[in-house]
Amino acid sequence: xSRTDILAEGEAYDAGTTERKATRRDRWxxxxxxxxxxxxxVGVTGAGHWPPLIRPIFLPSPLAVWQAFLALLEHGYQxxxxxxxxxxxxxxxxxxxxxxxLIGVPLGLLLGMNRTARAILEPPIQAxxxxxxxxxxxxxxxxxxxxxxSKIIIIxxxxxxxxxxxxxxxxxxxxxxxxxxxRCLGAGNWTVFSRVVLPACLPGIFTGIRMAISIAxxxxxxxxxxxxxxxxxxMSLTAAEFLSTDIVLVGVVIMAVLGFSLDRMIRAxxxxxxxxxxxx
Amino acid sequence: xxIERIELATPDRRAGSKLxxxxxxxxxxxGAEAVQALAPTDIAVTEGEFLAIVxxxxxxxxxxxxxxxxxxxxxxxxxxxxxxxxxxxxxxxxVVFQQGALFNWMSVLENVAFxxxxxxxxxxxxxxxxxxxxxKVGLGGFVENYPYQLSGGMQQRVGxxxxxxxxxxxLLMDEPFAALDQQTRELLQEEVRGMWRETGKTVxxxxxxxxxxxxLASHIVVMTARPGRVKAAFxxxxxxxxxxxxxxxxxxxxxxxxxxxxxxxxxxxAQRQESMI
Ligand SMILES: Nc1ncnc2c1ncn2[C@@H]1O[C@H](COP(=O)(O)OP(=O)(O)OP(=O)(O)O)[C@@H](O)[C@H]1O
Ligand SMILES: [Mg+2]
Numbered sequence: 001x002s003r004t005d006i007l008a009e010g011e012a013y014d015a016g017t018t019e020r021k022a023t024r025r026d027r028w029x030x031x032x033x034x035x036x037x038x039x040x041x042v043g044v045t046g047a048g049h050w051p052p053l054i055r056p057i058f059l060p061s062p063l064a065v066w067q068a069f070l071a072l073l074e075h076g077y078q079x080x081x082x083x084x085x086x087x088x089x090x091x092x093x094x095x096x097x098x099x100x101x102l103i104g105v106p107l108g109l110l111l112g113m114n115r116t117a118r119a120i121l122e123p124p125i126q127a128x129x130x131x132x133x134x135x136x137x138x139x140x141x142x143x144x145x146x147x148x149x150s151k152i153i154i155i156x157x158x159x160x161x162x163x164x165x166x167x168x169x170x171x172x173x174x175x176x177x178x179x180x181x182x183r184c185l186g187a188g189n190w191t192v193f194s195r196v197v198l199p200a201c202l203p204g205i206f207t208g209i210r211m212a213i214s215i216a217x218x219x220x221x222x223x224x225x226x227x228x229x230x231x232x233x234x235m236s237l238t239a240a241e242f243l244s245t246d247i248v249l250v251g252v253v254i255m256a257v258l259g260f261s262l263d264r265m266i267r268a269x270x271x272x273x274x275x276x277x278x279x280x
Numbered sequence: 281x282x283i284e285r286i287e288l289a290t291p292d293r294r295a296g297s298k299l300x301x302x303x304x305x306x307x308x309x310x311g312a313e314a315v316q317a318l319a320p321t322d323i324a325v326t327e328g329e330f331l332a333i334v335x336x337x338x339x340x341x342x343x344x345x346x347x348x349x350x351x352x353x354x355x356x357x358x359x360x361x362x363x364x365x366x367x368x369x370x371x372x373x374x375v376v377f378q379q380g381a382l383f384n385w386m387s388v389l390e391n392v393a394f395x396x397x398x399x400x401x402x403x404x405x406x407x408x409x410x411x412x413x414x415x416k417v418g419l420g421g422f423v424e425n426y427p428y429q430l431s432g433g434m435q436q437r438v439g440x441x442x443x444x445x446x447x448x449x450x451l452l453m454d455e456p457f458a459a460l461d462q463q464t465r466e467l468l469q470e471e472v473r474g475m476w477r478e479t480g481k482t483v484x485x486x487x488x489x490x491x492x493x494x495x496l497a498s499h500i501v502v503m504t505a506r507p508g509r510v511k512a513a514f515x516x517x518x519x520x521x522x523x524x525x526x527x528x529x530x531x532x533x534x535x536x537x538x539x540x541x542x543x544x545x546x547x548x549x550a551q552r553q554e555s556m557i
Contacts, residue, residue: 180351181381185395185446186371195394199385276384279428 038062060246065253068246077235077247086254089220089232092148093258096155097216104163105205111164112171112201113193122168125161133157134222141227151223158219159212166208170201175280203277206270210263217259283494283535288501288513289322297324298482299348299450303357305507306343317343319507320357325450325499330476330483330519332493334543335503335511336550341486344508345454348484349375362449371399374443376453381439382427388414388438389423395446413445414438417471433464440472450482458488469495470524477519490539494518495527502542505549512542 045061046052056064072082111118137154144150174197182196224233236251270277287293294300306318317340325331333341346352347359350369359366361373369375383391389410396406414423417437427435436456443451457465473496476483487493493500497516504511518526518535526532 175380177377177381178383180349180369181375181377181383181442182394182398183351183369184349184371184373184375185398185442187394187398191398195386196383199383202385274385276426276428279384280380 057243057245060249064246065249068244069250072247072250078229078238080230085230085232085235088230089224089255090258092151092155092223092231093216093220095148096152096219097159097212099152100156100159100163100212100216101209104160105167108164108167108205109171109198109201111168113197118168125164129161129165133219137222137225146227151228154223155216155219159216162212162215163205163208166211167201167205170204170208171197173204174200202274203270206266206274210266210270213259213262213266217255220255282518282531283500283514283516283538286499286513286515288499288510289324293324293326296326297360298327298329298362299323299325299484300360301344301348301357302360304344304347304354304359305356306340306347306352307355316507318347318354319504319509321509323501323510323513325482325484327482328480330485330496330498331501332485332487332497332499332516333501333503334487334490334493334539335501335508336505336543336547337488338550338554339503339506339546340508341503342454345375345452345484345486348450349373349452371395371446372449374446374448374451376436376439376443376451376456378455379432379435379459382435382442384426384428386426387423388419388425388427388430391427391438392442392445395442399446409445410441413441417441431464432460433468436460436468444475448481450484452484454486455488456485457492465492472496473519490536490543491527494532494535494539500539502539503546505546506553511546514539 041059041062044053045056045059045064048061048063052059052061060068076082077085107121111121133154136157140150140153140157144153178196178200179192182192187195220231221233221237224231225237228234232251232254236248236255239245239247239251289302294302301321301323303320303322304318305316305320308315308317321344323331333344335341343352347354348361348366350366350373366373383394386394389407392410392414393403393406396409397403401409411420411423414420417440419434419437419441422430422434427438430438439456457468460468469492475481476496485493485497494516496519498519500514500516501510502512502514503509514535516535518532523529
């Protein structure tokens with residue numbers, strides 16, 4: 001082994017320990033941000049010890065929100081338990097999102113690999129993409145009724161093209177050099193796809209999926225805007241009509257937690273699978 | 281004489297050639313935008329030769345190698361390896377890239393075992409021969425690492441091991457050491473020199489460095505500015521010398537001067553081309 005190579009290995013080790021230190025520092029900073037946010041919230045709402053700077057009707061204190069949450073747990077909301085509302089929303093979200101991933105990723109890969117498929121399907125997908133999907137909501141209600149189908153479709157409407165295009169772009173940006181290398185090592189089409197193109201695409205696909213999560217959560221609110229009487233976003237929306245800001249906030253926090261934990265979950269899966277991310 | 285001028289495409293050399301390039305041309309694009317990268321190029325390479333190609337930047341060296349590798353199709357002429365016209369990439373031609381062609385999602389061992397497995401060898405046997413090849417290039421202790429965890433020099437060793445493990449009829453290398461630092465490069469040059477003497481593989485080697493060409497090659501081709509063709513060819517004997525410090529002999533300097541003279545005027549022509557664009 002040459003001297004330069006041994007040095008490089010030492011550097012790699014150092015990079016490992018500094019990286020761990022940096023991660024710990026990042027975690028600490030993130031925690032501080034959340035704590036600061038929470039303290040400001042407590043500060044402006046008074047926490048019962050001083051007069052609130054913002055009236056509870058606009059911003060209830062964290063304690064009030066917590067109590068509203070406990071009350072909802074106990075009594076439910078408008079005839080259904082809180083868990084029912086969370087469950088039905090999660091069902092709509094999860095059904096729409098997982099179908100988009102299960103169908104969108106393979107379709108995107110196909111579009112990236114196959115010129116003919118691209119010529120047939122890419123223009124319509126690109127044409128649909130800029131249409132504001134919310135404008136289609138009345139149409140979906142007419143077509144698919146007021147049941148869960150129309151809600152699932154309205155969530156899928158923006159998410160599906162996003163995932164398809166992310167997967168397609170990921171295929172298109174696989175380095176030709178790597179494909180050439182595989183070919184001159186004797187690989188046929190299937191080996192090139194399964195052992196080179198597919199793994200090389202994974203970072204791009206994961207980025208697309210994570211971007212789609214926040215859009216899907218937003219569309220969940222849109223889906224429960226009208227023609228429904230359950231769901232966590234519906235709970236927030238109707239509570240707002242009665243100025244029950246505490247219940248609105250319970251719904252907001254639940255949706256935020258849903259989006260955030262899904263993002264973390266997918267990030268964790270990504271880190272586990274795509275260990276080479278950032279190294280092309 | 282340590283170097284002597286020769287003709288590369290004589291009927292004699294063609295008759296017993298391993299790789300035969302006849303009137304090879306390549307034009308990119310069409311109409312007013314067309315760029316002719318290769319003018320008719322004739323080169324015959326005999327089994328066991330180490331042919332280095334030097335030429336000014338943009339003269340079509342990579343294009344030539346890509347045609348032999350099967351990544352590009354020639355616009356005219358033909359390329360024949362072992363009597364068969366080249367059509368598309370194949371495992372009998374091992375290619376070593378400058379950098380960035382390793383699979384970062386596979387361990388070093390899997391990278392090297394990729395070739396045999398793609399050629400139908402059973403996974404266990406493929407890994408065994410990959411392990412043996414990695415030990416040969418001095419990476420026996422790094423088989424479990426991922427390529428991005430290695431230094432540039434080590435990555436190039438993996439690239440060479442990956443190309444060699446398929447036991448190709450010819451090795452194609454496009455400036456494989458250009459991205460490395462001086463020390464690592466010299467070390468790897470010595471290793472490649474040893475490997476070539478040991479295995480007697482036919483090698484097509486593209487480089488910008490005249491020293492590298494003189495130190496490693498049995499034959500050197502100097503190409504003209506774009507459109508590239510063979511300007512001069514040399515038989516070179518420095519690579520046969522057991523002396524690793526052969527580069528500091530007066531003969532080496534004289535040979536370098538001769539080739540540099542040929543290359544200088546072509547580089548100036550290439551510069552003029554670029555400033556015209
Ligand atoms: N795919 C392509 N499309 C159009 N022109 C190309 C293409 N590939 C190469 N060329 C042109 O052909 C010429 C030769 O390119 P090539 O890469 O073979 O040069 P080179 O000798 O390898 O240069 P360098 O020493 O800088 O690597 C250049 O002028 C380049 O612009
Ligand atoms: Mg080049």
